[in-house]
Amino acid sequence: MKHRDLLGMEDLERADIERILETANHMREVGERDVKKVPTLRGRTVVNLFFEASTRTRASFEIAGKRLSADVVNFSPSSSSLKKSESILDTARTLDAMDPDCVIVRHSVAGVPKCIADVLSAPVINAGDGAHEHPTQALLDMLTVQQEKGRIDGLTVTIVGDIAHSRVARSNIYGFRRMGAEVRVAAPPTMIPADVETLGVKAYTSLREALEGADVVMALRIQNERLVGSWFPSVREYSATFGLDRARLRFAKDDAIVMHPGPVNRGVELSHELTDDRSSVILDQVRNGVAIRMAVLYLFAGRQRGRAAAEETRP
Amino acid sequence: MRIAHEIVERNEEPESLFLVAIPNGGVPLARILAANLRDVADVDVAVGVLDTTLYRDDLMISGERPALRHTEMPSAVDDRCVVLVDDVVKTGRTIRAAMDALMDFGRPRAVQVVGLIDRGHRELPIKLDYVGKNVPTRTGENVRLCGANGVLEPPFEVVLVAEGVAA
Numbered sequence: 007m008k009h010r011d012l013l014g015m016e017d018l019e020r021a022d023i024e025r026i027l028e029t030a031n032h033m034r035e036v037g038e039r040d041v042k043k044v045p046t047l048r049g050r051t052v053v054n055l056f057f058e059a060s061t062r063t064r065a066s067f068e069i070a071g072k073r074l075s076a077d078v079v080n081f082s083p084s085s086s087s088l089k090k091s092e093s094i095l096d097t098a099r100t101l102d103a104m105d106p107d108c109v110i111v112r113h114s115v116a117g118v119p120k121c122i123a124d125v126l127s128a129p130v131i132n133a134g135d136g137a138h139e140h141p142t143q144a145l146l147d148m149l150t151v152q153q154e155k156g157r158i159d160g161l162t163v164t165i166v167g168d169i170a171h172s173r174v175a176r177s178n179i180y181g182f183r184r185m186g187a188e189v190r191v192a193a194p195p196t197m198i199p200a201d202v203e204t205l206g207v208k209a210y211t212s213l214r215e216a217l218e219g220a221d222v223v224m225a226l227r228i229q230n231e232r233l234v235g236s237w238f239p240s241v242r243e244y245s246a247t248f249g250l251d252r253a254r255l256r257f258a259k260d261d262a263i264v265m266h267p268g269p270v271n272r273g274v275e276l277s278h279e280l281t282d283d284r285s286s287v288i289l290d291q292v293r294n295g296v297a298i299r300m301a302v303l304y305l306f307a308g309r310q311r312g313r314a315a316a317e318e319t320r321p
Numbered sequence: 322m323r324i325a326h327e328i329v330e331r332n333e334e335p336e337s338l339f340l341v342a343i344p345n346g347g348v349p350l351a352r353i354l355a356a357n358l359r360d361v362a363d364v365d366v367a368v369g370v371l372d373t374t375l376y377r378d379d380l381m382i383s384g385e386r387p388a389l390r391h392t393e394m395p396s397a398v399d400d401r402c403v404v405l406v407d408d409v410v411k412t413g414r415t416i417r418a419a420m421d422a423l424m425d426f427g428r429p430r431a432v433q434v435v436g437l438i439d440r441g442h443r444e445l446p447i448k449l450d451y452v453g454k455n456v457p458t459r460t461g462e463n464v465r466l467c468g469a470n471g472v473l474e475p476p477f478e479v480v481l482v483a484e485g486v487a488a
């Protein structure tokens with residue numbers, strides 16, 4: 007690994023991604039054992055620093071850390087203390103004084119993991135920052151696709167939903183593009199960033215055209231509580247034009263798989279029947295999430311600044 | 322072939338044997354050994370592969386993490402006589418890691434170790450049960466196993482290489 011921290015898929019080269027996926031494939035086997043624990047990170051401390059509420063991702067990192075025998079500490083500062091930006095760094099410095107071996111950061115503002123990485127000596131893993139990146143989600147999505155399809159190179163991946171506000175979409179675009187897949191995005195025009203095609207993707211406002219020949223269809227969660235009225239008229243209207251069901255999936259390839267980062271709004275992004283369909287790999291994604299996070303902890307945890315500094319040029 | 326005979330002599334119930342190879346070198350050897358056991362004792366012995374990387378004692382000392390390898394344990398280890406198979410044994414640290422890994426899979430009745438080449442230089446109190454050949458080496462030398470015609474099967478040829486020479 008060239009970088010000390012995992013801040014985004016944008017920084018990863020193809021060889022790095024392949025290394026993480028390969029490692030995660032072996033980690034999956036550990037999860038299939040009776041005793042799902044190996045002593046690799048014994049005596050190491052992993053801190054989950056989650057400024058933004060999250061149950062699934064935090065639990066996934068926690069299980070991953072524990073399967074590697076690390077001591078996992080969950081740290082969720084109250085949201086009121088983040089109004090001043092310096093308090094984030096103070097929190098980070100306080101943590102650093104406790105000598106963790108890896109810090110997992112989630113924050114609702116883009117760039118916070120990077121700021122924290124700059125003051126910490128422990129490596130930082132980004133677990134989602136604003137609308138910027140969510141690298142471990144993209145990695146687990148790629149692992150799932152690789153398992154289902156045997157490859158990533160040359161596949162067509164269609165991402166449907168709120169591309170503009172989605173860190174999952176952004177990380178997946180970087181990741182799948184770097185691995186040689188064709189990436190398409192489909193959404194109402196208000197949810198497609200104006201410059202999205204500079205990332206090497208094709209933007210569609212017609213779901214049918216975007217699905218034509220797709221191997222992988224990834225639906226994103228619609229945050230209806232935040233978006234209704236400003237980005238699209240109503241949830242029903244969105245679901246009528248961009249919701250996926252069995253009939254619409256027929257536009258994609260016969261063996262297309264359906265993915266969703268969860269939690270699913272049943273009947274909005276995906277119909278009930280499609281959520282539970284054979285083509286849906288949503289629960290495999292969750293299972294692979296633990297394996298990916300074990301791989302990331304194995305490859306990154308404990309690489310302190312002093313040692314990694316020589317390998318890396320940091321400002 | 323001689324090792325297969327020794328294993329059968331030592332173990333009264335060859336059907337409870339379970340060969341566990343340590344990758345990468347142990348894998349072809351375990352397969353050859355299983356075939357020999359079939360000839361010698363007419364038993365089909367289970368063969369597994371156990372990667373010891375996650376159990377190594379030097380993971381956090383070296384900078385870059387080593388690549389993981391395949392693990393496949395087709396049979397339970399409980400009440401079996403597990404025979405670990407490695408190609409070259411030196412410090413004994415890999416065998417220690419393999420034993421710890423094995424214990425996480427269950428409680429074997431006994432654990433025995435095959436080392437095709439014993440180089441000496443032990444750093445842990447580990448003794449091999451079956452040795453193909455003792456090859457005294459100096460630190461700085463490496464051992465390479467070669468089969469005839471580039472195929473890894475007996476008769477093996479042992480080549481000493483100075484450290485740093487590419488395989």
